[in-house]
Amino acid sequence: MAESDLHRDWMVCIVERLKNYFAGQKVYVSGNLLIYYQQGDPKRSVAPDAFVVKDCDPRRRKIFKIWEEKRTPCFALETTSASTQREDLKGKMELFARLGIAEYFLYDPQGEWLSPSLAGFRLVDGEYEPIPRDSEGTIHCEELGLTFWLERGTLQIRDSANGRRLESGMEEAEHLRDENESLKARLAALEEKLRGQ
Numbered sequence: 001m002a003e004s005d006l007h008r009d010w011m012v013c014i015v016e017r018l019k020n021y022f023a024g025q026k027v028y029v030s031g032n033l034l035i036y037y038q039q040g041d042p043k044r045s046v047a048p049d050a051f052v053v054k055d056c057d058p059r060r061r062k063i064f065k066i067w068e069e070k071r072t073p074c075f076a077l078e079t080t081s082a083s084t085q086r087e088d089l090k091g092k093m094e095l096f097a098r099l100g101i102a103e104y105f106l107y108d109p110q111g112e113w114l115s116p117s118l119a120g121f122r123l124v125d126g127e128y129e130p131i132p133r134d135s136e137g138t139i140h141c142e143e144l145g146l147t148f149w150l151e152r153g154t155l156q157i158r159d160s161a162n163g164r165r166l167e168s169g170m171e172e173a174e175h176l177r178d179e180n181e182s183l184k185a186r187l188a189a190l191e192e193k194l195r196g197q
Helices: 005-022 085-090 091-099 169-196
Strands: 027-030 050-054 075-079 103-107 118-124 127-130 139-141 144-150 154-159
Touching: 005 027, 005 075, 005 127, 005 139, 075 127, 085 091, 085 103, 085 118, 091 103, 118 139, 118 144
Parallel strands: 075 103
Antiparallel strands: 027 050, 050 075, 103 118, 118 127, 139 144, 144 154
């Protein structure tokens, strides 16, 4: 369950951004979906806010069983908060490391406890180590080929190769609507200018 409306909205936005980016590829993107990791024990499950599994059928699922899929997520992200941070930094971090999830990110949309509000970790010899930020404060996710950063406290993601920002379907629609309004305004201004000549 999401901590708040804000956390739920970010969880959905991040999943949608990643789904749009990997559309048409053999990559499964989901979030808040139960991942079962020990056959025969239904209590052994976890539901990351967002996760990515490469070389995996992107079809819709009710649950994800690691032993049936023969795949483990390569990336997981939690939209963390003051009340979930202990579990996110201890229990989930230890579990994700045991499962072999190569990169683990935390985003604190309210900036309640994580400063800065974004952190990334990479699995090295079975334990997570912080991913260093570059000179611009960005964190490179090697597994996904993406760069994560904060813009006025808000999470942004871009393709590391071409710099294109990832957007959810809703964000794309908003930008298209804004561009359409801008084009209409420019067209009206040109028409007015032509009438004046």
